[in-house]
Amino acid sequence: MCGSVIAHYFNFYKSKPSITRAERRRLIKAGYFKIEQKRDAPKNNSKPSFNRAKEISKFSDFAYRKENTPRGAKSFATMFQKNGSLTHGILAHNEEYAIAKWANQKGYKNLDKKSKNDIGKIIGEYSKGYNPKLSRVVNSNEWDWHKY
Structure with a gap:
C-alpha cells in the first residue's frame, strides 16, 4: 500500500511536463496566465534622526x-x-x-x-x-x- 501511494504521488505530481518559455508566452498572451506587475521597492523618505x-x-x-x-x-x-x-x-x-x-x-x-x-x-x-x-x-x- 505504501509503495502505491508513493507511485501515485510520483505519477501525479512529478510527471507533469514543464512548459517552455515560448509556450508560456503564448499562454500569457491568450490570457491563461497573469503577469504580475513589477513593484518598485518602497522608498524610505524619512531622514535618519541623528546626524x-x-x-x-x-x-x-x-x-x-x-x-x-x-x-x-x-x-x-x-x-x-x-x-x-x-x-x-x-x-x-x-x-x-x-x-x-x-x-x-x-x-x-x-x-x-x-x-x-x-x-x-x-x-x-x-x-x-x-x-x-x-x-x-x-x-x-x-x-x-x-x-x-
Whole structure:
C-alpha cells in the first residue's frame, strides 16, 4: 500500500511536463496566465534622526550647547572631559554632548543617575553606529568612570 501511494504521488505530481518559455508566452498572451506587475521597492523618505557630524558642529556653539544638552548629562560629559588624554584623536571636540543628545533621543534619560554598567552599554551602542574606536577606549583599564 505504501509503495502505491508513493507511485501515485510520483505519477501525479512529478510527471507533469514543464512548459517552455515560448509556450508560456503564448499562454500569457491568450490570457491563461497573469503577469504580475513589477513593484518598485518602497522608498524610505524619512531622514535618519541623528546626524553625528551636524550635531558635533552645532555643539561648538556655546548657546546651542547650553540649550540642547539633555538634563542630567553634566557628569556624563565631565567623564569624557576628564578622560581627555585617552579620547584625544578618537572623540571629536564636544562629541560628548552629541553622545548625550543621541542617548536622550534613544530614550536614555537622566544619564547622571545611570549605573556604570548602563553607561557602558549606552556608549557601546553609540560606538557601534557612530564611533567604533570609542568602546575600546572606554573598556580599557585606564578609563576613569567619573561619579559612576
